[in-house]
Amino acid sequence: MSKFIIEHDRPNCIGCGACAAITPDFWVMDDDGKSDIKNSVHQKNEKGEIVLEILDIEESDFSKNKEAAESCPVNVIHLKKKETGEKII
Ligand code: SF4
Numbered sequence: 001m002s003k004f005i006i007e008h009d010r011p012n013c014i015g016c017g018a019c020a021a022i023t024p025d026f027w028v029m030d031d032d033g034k035s036d037i038k039n040s041v042h043q044k045n046e047k048g049e050i051v052l053e054i055l056d057i058e059e060s061d062f063s064k065n066k067e068a069a070e071s072c073p074v075n076v077i078h079l080k081k082k083e084t085g086e087k088i089i
Helices: 018-022 059-071
Strands: 004-008 027-029 035-037 041-044 050-057 077-081
Touching (some): 004 035, 004 059, 035 050
Antiparallel strands (some): 004 050, 027 035, 041 050
16 A cells, blocks of 8 residues: 655646656656656646646655655655655655
8 A cells, every 4th residue: 555645736846857857767847848747646727737746655665756855946746644644745
């Protein structure tokens, strides 16, 4: 069972590329200049625009995604404990 959740506040991503450079297994740059979490679930607004990307991850993938989150200059990558929703970063 997955233990953590990654959340990406995509609208506020400035497209610096750090997350995709550091953790390419999970992060990729899109044609619009922002990053995406690969294979994530999308929350959309009424216009159909992505407002949040979410992905469950295993404990073994926590460190590399924490590095991605720490590299983000605008703090739009967050990691939470799945069970409690506690925000780690
Ligand atoms: S590190 Fe942050 S600002 Fe840079 S591309 Fe990734 S999510 Fe966007």
